[in-house]
Amino acid sequence: MSGPRAPGQRAPGPRVSVPGARGPVPAEGPVAAAGRGGPLVARPAVTELRLSAFAGHRSAAHALGPVTLFTGPSGSGKSTALRAYEALARLGAGDPLDEVFPDPAGCVPERARPDAQGRRGFRIGCTVDGPEGPVHLDLAVQAEPRLRIVGERLTGRGRTLLATALRDPGRSTVQAEWHTAGATPVTRAPFPDDLLGTALLPLRVAGKTRGQLEVLAAAEQVVIGLRSAFACDPRPERMRAPVPPGEGRLRRDCGNLAEVLHRTHTDCPRRHHRLAAVAGAGCAGPVTGVGVQELPEGTVRAVLERGGRPATPLGRLGDGELRYLALALTLLTGPGVLEMDRIAEVPDAMQSLTLLADGLDRGLDGRQAGELLRLATDIAADGHIRVAGAVGERTAGEARRTPGVTVVDLGG
Numbered sequence: 412m413s414g415p416r417a418p419g420q421r422a423p424g425p426r427v428s429v430p431g432a433r434g435p436v437p438a439e440g441p442v443a444a445a446g447r448g449g450p451l452v453a454r455p456a457v458t459e460l461r462l463s464a465f466a467g468h469r470s471a472a473h474a475l476g477p478v479t480l481f482t483g484p485s486g487s488g489k490s491t492a493l494r495a496y497e498a499l500a501r502l503g504a505g506d507p508l509d510e511v512f513p514d515p516a517g518c519v520p521e522r523a524r525p526d527a528q529g530r531r532g533f534r535i536g537c538t539v540d541g542p543e544g545p546v547h548l549d550l551a552v553q554a555e556p557r558l559r560i561v562g563e564r565l566t567g568r569g570r571t572l573l574a575t576a577l578r579d580p581g582r583s584t585v586q587a588e589w590h591t592a593g594a595t596p597v598t599r600a601p602f603p604d605d606l607l608g609t610a611l612l613p614l615r616v617a618g619k620t621r622g623q624l625e626v627l628a629a630a631e632q633v634v635i636g637l638r639s640a641f642a643c644d645p646r647p648e649r650m651r652a653p654v655p656p657g658e659g660r661l662r663r664d665c666g667n668l669a670e671v672l673h674r675t676h677t678d679c680p681r682r683h684h685r686l687a688a689v690a691g692a693g694c695a696g697p698v699t700g701v702g703v704q705e706l707p708e709g710t711v712r713a714v715l716e717r718g719g720r721p722a723t724p725l726g727r728l729g730d731g732e733l734r735y736l737a738l739a740l741t742l743l744t745g746p747g748v749l750e751m752d753r754i755a756e757v758p759d760a761m762q763s764l765t766l767l768a769d770g771l772d773r774g775l776d777g778r779q780a781g782e783l784l785r786l787a788t789d790i791a792a793d794g795h796i797r798v799a800g801a802v803g804e805r806t807a808g809e810a811r812r813t814p815g816v817t818v819v820d821l822g823g
Contacts, residue, residue, distance in 0.1 A: 454763040454794055455541035455636035457496070461549065463534035464520050466491045476817035477791035478784075478798045480771065482807035483821030489801035492821070493769050495535045496640070496799060499548070500767075502607040503637025508558055509605065515554035528580075531555045539636035543567055546629045548609055553577075559604040560585065567629040575608050592622025610634050641749045642767040645737035647774075651726035653710035660750040665737035669713040669725065672740075673703045675748060682743050689739045689786060690715060693779040694732045696723070701736075731774040738783055741766055742790045742798075764796050771800030780806045788815045 458475050462468035467488045473479075481489040501511045512518060518533045525531045536549035544567060551562035563585075565573035575585040584601040587608050591598045600615065602608045612630040616623050642663055649666030659674025661667065676683055683701060691698035700716035704724075714722035725733060741749065746764055772780040784806065790796045792815065802810065810816040 453540070453542045455539050455632045455639075456763050456797060457499075457537050457636050457640075457765065458540045458545070459538035460492065460496055461536040461538075462488075462492060462495055463536065463549070464523065465495050465533045465535050466518055466520065468492065468495075469520065473819050474817060475797075475799060476815070477794075478787050478810075478815060479800075479817040479819060480807060480810050481799075481801045481819045481821060482804060482810075487821035489821060490769050492819075493642075493767055493799060493801055496537075497642050497767055499535065499537055499550075500637045500640035500642075500765075502550075503610055503634050505606065505610055507605045508552070508560060512552070512554075512558065515552070515558045518552075519554050525555065529556050532561065537637070539633045541632040541636065543625075543628050543632050546572075546633050548633050550607075559583070560607070561604070563587075563608045565609050565626075565629060565633065567625075570625075572626045572629050573608060573612060575602055577604065589616065589626050590622045591620055592625075593620035596622075639746070639763055640765045640767055641741070641746070641751045642769075643738065643741050644769060645734045647730040647733040650733050650737065653706055653708075653712040653726075655709065656705075656711050659748065661737075661741065661744070661748055662750045665741075668733075668737055668740065669703060669711050671744075671748060672701065672713045673705075673711045675744070676701075676703055686736075686740060686743055687716075689743075689782065690736055692782045693735045693739070693775075694728065731776060731779055734774050735779045735783060738766075738768060738771070739786060742783075742786055742796060745795070763794055766796065766798045766800075768798065768800040770802075771798075772802045772806040775806075777805065777809075781809055784810060784813055784816070788813060791815065 460473045460475055462471040468491065473492065481492050483489055498511050502508070519531045520533065523531050530553055532551060532553040534549070534551050536547065538545050538547050546565065546567040549564045550560060553559050553561045559577070560575070561577040563573065563575040564571060570590060573587065573589045575587045578586045583604055585604050586599060587602040588597045588599045589612065602611060609630045613627060613634070616627050618624050618627050643665065644663055645665040649664050650668050654667050654670045656673050657667070657670050659671045661671045687698060687700045690701055694715060697717055698715050699718045702714050702716050702722065703711050704714055705711050713725040715725065716722050725736070771783070775783065787798045791798060807818050807820070810818050
């Protein structure tokens with residue numbers, strides 16, 4: 412195990428040996444992409460979210476397609492489902508448990524009663540499809556009296572590849588055992604109880620036996636699928652003022668949208684041309700382009716170009732227009748332009764970005780929501796982008812009529 416980490420420091424990224432590289436990669440599967448001059452390769456992607464006992468969810472398993480929208484009345488658990496997905500993504504990236512769940516008691520089902528030792532907790536999991544087939548990850552988290560992972564199971568192809576269990580409550584470790592299939596069928600070692608064991612496997616498994624290689628490939632598939640997520644929650648009140656130019660990586664609140672456009676407006680003219688077309692479909696008045704103005708004080712602001720008319724600074728747009736533009740830009744870009752840990756050691760052909768958007772249609776009118784939905788399905792069709800969001804009933808109604816969209820109704 413590596414040395415101690417500073418607070419908030421992520422665990423080292425996995426040593427990735429591209430999953431499936433040991434043999435031919437099947438073309439079938441939920442996510443596929445054409446390699447450069449080569450056969451189709453499957454990109455790891457989360458295809459099921461399990462909420463066995465999480466807040467208001469019990470024994471729930473939700474299939475996730477290229478575009479998945481959760482809907483239902485207020486309090487039905489739309490935001491909670493996305494919160495569980497984001498939590499798994501952060502754990503897969505190496506974030507410690509207390510940062511991922513700052514209020515763990517709020518994740519415990521309301522009617523859950525403590526056991527004789529005063530322990531309560533919650534259970535979540537997911538399935539990640541890819542070259543190794545479906546690989547399942549399930550977690551049992553103790554929230555009280557102390558936050559810790561008390562059980563983790565990684566399974567694939569009908570075999571338990573990793574299992575952890577709390578053996579000694581007085582220690583900050585769990586006992587882990589993983590499939591080896593060599594002279595010793597199983598390898599055992601202590602793992603920290605505040606980190607995802609699956610994300611640690613590439614650092615701990617030698618990869619010398621066939622069983623170890625199987626474990627590594629499955630773990631790396633799960634880590635890649637989970638880490639490839641970006642939670643986006645555009646805040647119009649933070650998007651109106653000019654901003655200093657910088658590295659141009661879009662933040663979660665999209666408050667630096669102008670900075671990102673300043674960086675990218677010359678990098679990819681085709682993306683900007685498409686963003687202008689999307690802006691014209693969802694913003695009032697004629698739109699001929701999306702531009703950036705450099706101001707005397709050294710800041711930049713984004714504008715909608717109006718042809719022969721004066722440009723409109725984005726600060727003058729309505730809240731819905733700003734959210735619409737920010738979400739559209741996120742769909743049209745990729746990890747290199749988003750404030751997220753890009754998995755540099757994995758080829759682009761093996762990655763797909765999942766946009767997590769709670770309140771995807773918040774503040775949007777019907778036309779804007781429809782245009783954003785069409786853009787999402789169009790972009791998702793090539794396998795590079797996936798979407799998991801929460802929407803109201805009006806948008807869900809249109810989504811049910813849209814091919815390629817999975818609607819999860821939590822209303823009953």
